[in-house]
Structure formats: C-alpha cells, structure tokens
Amino acid sequence: MQSTLLARQRTAPEVRRTTPYLALDPTVVERRFHALAAALPGAEVHYAVKANPHPAVLEALVGCGSRFDVATPAEVRAALAAGADPGDLVCSHPVKRREDVAEAHALGVRLFVVDSPAETRKVAQAAPGSAVLCRLATTGAGSEWPLSGKFGVSPVQAVEILLEAARLGLEAAGVCFHVGSQQRDPEAWAAPVRDASRVLAALRHSGLSPWLLDLGGGFPARYSHDAPPLAAYGAAIERALQEGFGTGGRPRVLVEPGRGLVGDAGTLVTSVVGVVERGPREAPVRWVFLDAGVFTGLVETLGEAIRYRLRTDRSGPTGPCVLAGPTCDSADVLYEREPVELPLALAEGDLVRLEAAGAYTSSCSSVGFNGYAPLPTHLTRDTGA
C-alpha cells in the first residue's frame, strides 16, 4: 500500500499539497548513516535526536543499528518508542534539569555528559553510579581559550571534574567535545582529539580507566556552500586518533551526527506569496515573499547562518532577490545581506523548494506565531535529494 502511494507520488509529482511542508525521506537518512559509518569504521554512531525527532527518522535509524544522542526525557522516550535500547543512549546535555536527569536514569540511561562540578554532583545524586563524559571546550584557530562559550571546560578542569566524578561513585568514562555544527573543515577534530588524549592520559595516571571518546557532531549537510565528502572527515579523524592515541591506547569512539544524517533527507516546500520591488524605481530591490519563514522552520537562516539551496520550476534569466518569510515581523527575512539568485519569471503561487532542510526545521517551528500553523512533515521519496 505504502509503496504504491510512493510510486504514485513519483509518477505524479505535480499533485500539489498545501504549502509549506517538510518533505522528508527516511531512506536518505539510512544512506547517510551507512556512508558515515563507512567513513568512520569502529565509531559508534549516535544520532542527535534534536535535529529531527520524527518517528520515521528514529525508526529508520534503529533499523540501521544506530544509537542516539538525547538531551531530555522527551527525547529519551522518542528514541525508546522507536525501538532503541536505553543502554545505547548518551545524554549529551552538559547542564540539565535535575528532574530530567532522574527521569532519564529511571528510563535506563546510564551515560551522561557534565562540564562543571555542580553538574557532576547533580548527576551523582540523580543518576547514581552512571558513567559520565566531561565536555571539553574547543579552541578556535589561533585562540588559547574561548573566552565565552556555552559549554565545555579546559583539559585541566576536565581532569579535576572526572576525578571528582569518580570520588562521587560515578564512572569516569572519558571526554566529549563538539567542533561546531556544519563544520566544513575536517581538520577541526585534530586539536580537541589531542586535548582529549591528554585528559585520558592524566586520568590513567591517577588510576582511573577511561574508555570512551565522544567526537560530537558537526558533519555537514549539503547547503549552498560545498563541504568536503564524509570520507575526508573520516580520514582526518583517523589521523587525529592515531596521533593522539597511537595503536594501543585508543578508547572506544562515538560520534553524534544530527544535521549530517537528516539534513539532506528533507526539502522544505514553500509557495511564493508575492514578488514586489522595494526601494527607488531607478534601483529597485526584488523581494520574494514565501509562505514559510523564520517562525515556520527556517530559524537557522537568522544571521543568514545556514544558506539552503533553492529550486524552482521556472527557467530563464535570474536576478538577485531578497527572500522573506510570511509574517508581519520585520525580522522574518531569510536572506537580505547576501541575496539569492532566482528566476525573474518567478511569480505568486510558484513553488520554491529549500533543499537539505531536514534538520532543525520542523521541530524549531513556532506553535503558530501570527496565525501561521507549525510546519507539518510529509513522508515522501520525492524530496529531490
């Protein structure tokens, strides 16, 4: 039945749904999982549920043998509902609500991230006996220490925190870090892996037996700016691990891809609400208004951080356009500083597809700001991905 429906969709792509919506293809998630697993042999893959918690994504990944990275009891329950084993979850949020730690523990989670003495005590009390990873801050190029940053500590502090964890009856499992989402430089893992190797060596020197290194996420989706293939990430990380740990002392390794698995699996399908010219007649600026925007799933366009690839059914000459969302809010503008190129023939009612929009879209949609409903998801194999 389902495959018949899918086949019909493929043969009749002109059947139009109400926009906006996220067209999500779980088979792309599966392909990306296998590609990443192949690029990182020996690493366990824990999908970061926050990127897209749709049950079809989680179920497809359970079928692939994926593990999961979760932050909250709601994410734990979503992973378990999809068939995951609680022992295969890492709760990687470094500053958690105490009741959330207790609830995750009650649901069977036994691996938590910390990055402060207070959080270590919290986990020791709310999830006694669990294993913990301490999160390292990542150093920016040419910077000795990131002077701000929401999560992470120095290697020296990590050693102290993990020694304290052991004193509190926790298992000092190792360290984790995050090189930043949509990381386009495969060499970004090299320095934090070196830091991690120093922390693990110091812990061993103190009589502990750390065994786990969590390399975080950062693997890219295919947006407008090219990123290297996953194989380049695998090769760079393998070099870093060899340099950091040699052949004998390498810990078990896990990664936490979110965007890297689900980003390319979604297409955000929007319609043009209007095309208008702004500014003086002698130098007009073309504005294209879509029916999805910052409050309907495109929050990552804030600051023009994530630049989605655009696809339309129009051909012919193109011109620069400012792209705006549907609400009355003046902040609901997607790309203005660096306009997008769109066909000049684009008109009201035309579809504009934002590709590689599977991550951080549907779950980030507002509950209904300005009367625009939350972004729905439709499962399909017709994402154009």
Next chain:
Amino acid sequence: MQSTLLARQRTAPEVRRTTPYLALDPTVVERRFHALAAALPGAEVHYAVKANPHPAVLEALVGCGSRFDVATPAEVRAALAAGADPGDLVCSHPVKRREDVAEAHALGVRLFVVDSPAETRKVAQAAPGSAVLCRLATTGAGSEWPLSGKFGVSPVQAVEILLEAARLGLEAAGVCFHVGSQQRDPEAWAAPVRDASRVLAALRHSGLSPWLLDLGGGFPARYSHDAPPLAAYGAAIERALQEGFGTGGRPRVLVEPGRGLVGDAGTLVTSVVGVVERGPREAPVRWVFLDAGVFTGLVETLGEAIRYRLRTDRSGPTGPCVLAGPTCDSADVLYEREPVELPLALAEGDLVRLEAAGAYTSSCSSVGFNGYAPLPTHLTRDTGA
C-alpha cells in the same frame, strides 16, 4: 469562584507551578488599553493580535471596546471568537496569501493594507470593493530612503498605488506606517505623519476622498531601558497631526499597539537549571542556565534586542552573569555581550522572573525543540506587574 482562587494565589504566592510558564494578567492589558486611549483621544485602538493571541487577552480587550489588527485568517477567527466585529478589524499585513485575503474577506474583513501594485490587484480580486491603506516606509534619521526594509513604499509610490486601487474598484482609504517596535522616541511619528499628509493631499487633488491614517504600533513595554510615558507619545503624535493636517483636514486615526498593551501584562517565570563558571579560573565568567530560552518564548532576546527586567527572591551582593536557555543549542543564549546583574547567591532551583514578557513570547515558542514543551500560559493576577 475565580476571584477566590485569585485571592488565594495572592495570599499564597509561594505555591509553585512547574516552570517555565507565562503568568498573564488580562487586567493589566485593560489598564494599558485605557491609558493609551486616554493618551490618544480620538484615535481608534486596534490591538495587534500577533503580540499575544490568548483568548483572555482578546476577550478583555473586546470588553474595553478595542478593535483589532490581524494578519491571517487564524487571527481573524481568534478576534471574532472573542466577540469582535469583523468591521472593526484591519488586516495590516502588506503581502498576504491570496487565499488568506479571500478567507478574511469571507469572514467580513473590509480593510486591508497593501504596499505594491501586485498586492493591490490581489486584494481587488480576492476582496473586491474593500478599503485599502497603503503602507509607507519610514525614513531613518538622516536617510532619504531606506535601501532595505520588508514593508513600505515612498509617498510618490503610495499615491500611484492608491490611485490604481481606486481604478480597480477598491476604496483608497488612506495610508499606514510603522515606526518600529518598542519605539523609545515619541518624535518618531513626526516625519511619517508629514509623509502621510502629503499622500492624502495628493489623493484629494486627484479627486479621491481618503479618510484614514493608521499610525501603526511601536508603543513600548517596560523593559530594562526606560521609555517615556504614554502621555509623551500622545502629545508628540498630537503635535504631528496638527502640523500635518491642521484643524480641518485631519483624517480618522487608528493605532495598532501590541507590545504596548500586552507586554507589561506577562511575567515569564523560569527556574535556574544550573549556575556554572566558564573560562579560566583566574577570570571566570558566571553562566546562569534557565529552563526557558530562545526556543521557549524568548526569541526576542536574539541579538539581545529585548532586555527583560529580571527578578529573583535572593538578596545580597550581585555580579555579572551570562544568561542561557535550556537547550543544547549554542545559539540559545539570552544575554552574553551585555551580561545581567544577578545575586551571587542564586542557585539551582531558584525562580527567575522575566518581567514585561507578555508580548511575542508564548506564541513564538517552538513546538518542542530539543524535547522542551511549548511555553504554557497561566492566567493570574500575581505577575508582579
């Protein structure tokens, strides 16, 4: 019954609800409505539903005799459900979905904003015979023309658009503008009122009979930075209207306050998830993590644009703190560039109240990013406002 409950809440404020939530007091909205109406005698007040569409807010305002500013059919239906008359609504969104225009028209809306020839044709087709206002772009100080800007046209373009509207069978009612949300300068209305008077004079010269001037919103809530009292806005606007139209030719005037009516009526009540020190030991930075953040109603802290006043139950010495939200997302940081002063005794589990959080919070909350539920609203008279 309700007043008994409210009395109990006032006498027993220590009864603790699960955080985070928005504590919303519709009686504050009523007070602000009457204060604004008194400051602007003769102006019709149309509450901007997008600021907070909670039924209790809309019903309280209907009781005050308020009219409404809406953008979408969902907002039209919310206003009608609260008892508003469709003839008292202005659909002030300048670029609307065609089907939304038709639906609003079917629901009885007869006043629409446009700011382009294409939108004018759209309204003429989807809401034939309606009255239209053309939105003017507001000029920044020292700027002849805003080179970007999502909405609004020049006075010359507005005249052309309204003449075209009349040719298409629409009623060229007048013009509207918006001086920017949380406008702290009451003189900001002076220049656009002058522009408006030129447009209306030109239309009269062409034989039309424009009769309406929509002064938009921009009236402030009480955040960290002081804004003048509403009376100062009323006085400045009255001066501008006298200068622009004299005593005889003044059009009917309406305003569209959102934040100015509902902002002060809400308190976002959060709990401290953790307090940690970041950075090197010799110069640590104190981070306070709350259980509400950018994805749970505090989207207007992005760029640190809106600075809420904070209140805690702790006393004693204070120090600068970075304030962060609960999700794993590194963008979920409320105030970092300019830290907030909070008691050094503040600890996990303490309440932190963000005051004047009634506008653009609950309706902007995400559907559940990272497993954090959307921000709920509790009606109360104990907002501390």
